[in-house]
Amino acid sequence: MANKELPSxxxxxxxxxxxxxDHDAEYWSARDLQALLGYSQWRRFEDAILRARTSxxxxxxEPDYHFAGAGKMIGVGKGGVREVGDYQLSRFACYLIAQNGxxxxxxxxxxxxxxxxxxxxxxxxxxxxxxxxxxxxxxQTSEEFKAxxxxxxxxxxxxxxxxxFHDAGYKxxxxxxxxxxxxxxxxxxxxxxxxxxxxxxxxxxxQFRMTQARDKLARxxxxxPQQAIRAHEQVGQEVRTAIERIGGERPENIPAAEPIKDxxxxxxxxxxxxxxxxxxxxxxxGDTIQNKKGT
Numbered sequence: 001m002a003n004k005e006l007p008s009x010x011x012x013x014x015x016x017x018x019x020x021x022d023h024d025a026e027y028w029s030a031r032d033l034q035a036l037l038g039y040s041q042w043r044r045f046e047d048a049i050l051r052a053r054t055s056x057x058x059x060x061x062e063p064d065y066h067f068a069g070a071g072k073m074i075g076v077g078k079g080g081v082r083e084v085g086d087y088q089l090s091r092f093a094c095y096l097i098a099q100n101g102x103x104x105x106x107x108x109x110x111x112x113x114x115x116x117x118x119x120x121x122x123x124x125x126x127x128x129x130x131x132x133x134x135x136x137x138x139x140q141t142s143e144e145f146k147a148x149x150x151x152x153x154x155x156x157x158x159x160x161x162x163x164x165f166h167d168a169g170y171k172x173x174x175x176x177x178x179x180x181x182x183x184x185x186x187x188x189x190x191x192x193x194x195x196x197x198x199x200x201x202x203x204x205x206x207q208f209r210m211t212q213a214r215d216k217l218a219r220x221x222x223x224x225p226q227q228a229i230r231a232h233e234q235v236g237q238e239v240r241t242a243i244e245r246i247g248g249e250r251p252e253n254i255p256a257a258e259p260i261k262d263x264x265x266x267x268x269x270x271x272x273x274x275x276x277x278x279x280x281x282x283x284x285x286g287d288t289i290q291n292k293k294g295t
Contacts, residue, residue, distance in 0.1 A: 014033075014114070025283065025285060027068075027284055030086055030089055033097070037108055038102075046085075049067065053066075053093075055096050061281065065090070066090040090283035091280070094115075095115040130200070134257070135264060137200050140203075141206055145195075148214045151213075151217045151218060155223055155225070155228040156225045161225055165225075166232075168230070169209055169233065172235060175240065175250065192259065205251055209236050216235055
């Protein structure tokens, strides 16, 4: 997990509040965490804890491994002490509390950012992770296509020649095949956009081609449309050569992927399950669960 700190409270940070129990497992006291997450009232913070516990169960994990009721002695007037309700929380429980906290609190917003990167991959199944990667690459290639069109225009390519210009890049990368020929080879309907049917590997190759072509037009100060077209095809050929040199699949031989619209729909409908590694899944029991399973 990442170690970027949450804002400290009274000199204490999130990592600084960590304790270790008899199972050698790390945990946090909910009473200590309350102030760090911006809650002045225990009742409201406990509501967030209970919502987090429900989320833990819904995500396919055992709540009792991550939320343990406990007591905590606090100071009262004239040097006295009294016991109040508390919880021992695993790191995963702290993450869920942040996700179920009041988003209007800046402390909660910061906590969500803190946990987001380190838990994102755990939230996603392998299929969903691949879907998101492909969708992100598709968005990037779309932006790069626009940027390359702008660079081509600066190089003297008029709008009526954009089709020829972009086809030149495809021909260089795909061994002489242009846009329509590639779609025919891969049985992609003519009305569909070619890049909407590329998998992540193919998208990445085309993004690299377009990025390098744009840089070449600018670096060499090309201002002639025919020269720009030749430069784009040359870049495509160089990228193809690099792929062949490292033993990669030639792009024309990569089967068409499912339509990107289907991927977007699947992502929107997906319900992530939080799959933890063995140590984290044990939560407050640490390695005890694994040791029991091994006996």
